Amino acid sequence: MSRSKTNDKHALYLASVQDPLGDVERISKIFEEKFSKKALSLREDFSGTFALSCCWVQSDENRSAQAIDNDEATLEYGKKNYLGNMSEDEQKRLKPQLKDTNSITEPCDIVVAFNFSYSYIHERKQLVEYLKKVHASLNEEGMMIIDLLGGSESEILEVQERLIDNNDQISPFVFEFERKSFNPISRVAHYGVHFKYDDGTEILDAFTYDFRMWTITELREIFEDAGFSKTLVYWEDFNDEGLGNGEFYATEEEENSLNWNSYIVGIK
Numbered sequence: 001m002s003r004s005k006t007n008d009k010h011a012l013y014l015a016s017v018q019d020p021l022g023d024v025e026r027i028s029k030i031f032e033e034k035f036s037k038k039a040l041s042l043r044e045d046f047s048g049t050f051a052l053s054c055c056w057v058q059s060d061e062n063r064s065a066q067a068i069d070n071d072e073a074t075l076e077y078g079k080k081n082y083l084g085n086m087s088e089d090e091q092k093r094l095k096p097q098l099k100d101t102n103s104i105t106e107p108c109d110i111v112v113a114f115n116f117s118y119s120y121i122h123e124r125k126q127l128v129e130y131l132k133k134v135h136a137s138l139n140e141e142g143m144m145i146i147d148l149l150g151g152s153e154s155e156i157l158e159v160q161e162r163l164i165d166n167n168d169q170i171s172p173f174v175f176e177f178e179r180k181s182f183n184p185i186s187r188v189a190h191y192g193v194h195f196k197y198d199d200g201t202e203i204l205d206a207f208t209y210d211f212r213m214w215t216i217t218e219l220r221e222i223f224e225d226a227g228f229s230k231t232l233v234y235w236e237d238f239n240d241e242g243l244g245n246g247e248f249y250a251t252e253e254e255e256n257s258l259n260w261n262s263y264i265v266g267i268k
């Protein structure tokens with residue numbers, strides 16, 4: 001199949017930063033290690049196009065998912081491009097919901113908020129309130145998992161770029177993640193995601209975010225204040241080039257590096 005350029009920002013985002021199949025494997029493994037059983041129900045908060053929820057229901061015929069996002073166009077994209085291509089049975093087990101993540105939902109085994117999206121919440125009080133609601137909605141044996149980026153270069157202005165050449169439909173392109181500002185007083189950073197082809201075609205600020213750069217220590221204390229019995233930190237290992245390799249392990253002590261990724265897991 002020949003490849004071509006696309007201006008579909010969700011397809012470019014999926015190819016650049018998402019790994020929903022890998023996410024399902026990693027989340028499932030952590031849950032099984034903690035509770036010695038298979039997780040069946042998942043809620044994906046700040047779900048965007050809910051690619052993760054789609055892979056979740058496809059990974060086991062007993063699995064169900066709720067995907068929560070407050071942006072109609074984004075949810076509609078997921079319904080049309082992902083959900084619409086799934087079997088009738090898989091579609092029945094996935095409920096995309098246009099609402100705020102603070103809304104009441106059905107109980108579940110796992111709540112996940114990936115790609116740092118809880119960082120839209122800038123105030124500690126509001127984050128505690130959100131996590132209290134998550135805690136209340138989890139089954140007795142349940143957990144919340146979030147991801148977090150950090151490192152000594154995570155508080156300066158920078159552009160991280162990667163060549164993306166992994167898709168049989170989309171021509172190679174460069175993905176850029178730009179930190180446009182970081183206010184050390186509020187710890188709010190402004191980000192832009194850009195996609196660039198080598199012929200000069202580009203989509204600048206395809207996505208923009210104002211994220212509070214929470215620290216691991218703050219987040220663990222906030223989970224505790226929201227009622228979680230315990231938190232665990234999982235650290236992403238590095239490959240030979242010093243880049244994250246998608247393998248995470250539980251740890252309590254690490255050396256800082258320029259850029260790192262981690263998960264925080266809150267156990268109900």
Ligand SMILES: C[S@@+](CC[C@H](N)C(=O)[O-])C[C@H]1O[C@@H](n2cnc3c(N)ncnc32)[C@H](O)[C@@H]1O
Pocket residue numbers: 018045046047048049068069070071074099100101102113114115116117120209
């Ligand atoms: C950074 S994207 C993350 C998408 C997806 N979780 C991922 O891993 O790629 C954040 C999403 O959160 C949604 N969002 C922001 N605030 C929200 C809120 N209060 N309630 C529900 N969704 C929200 C946005 O519409 C956007 O689609």
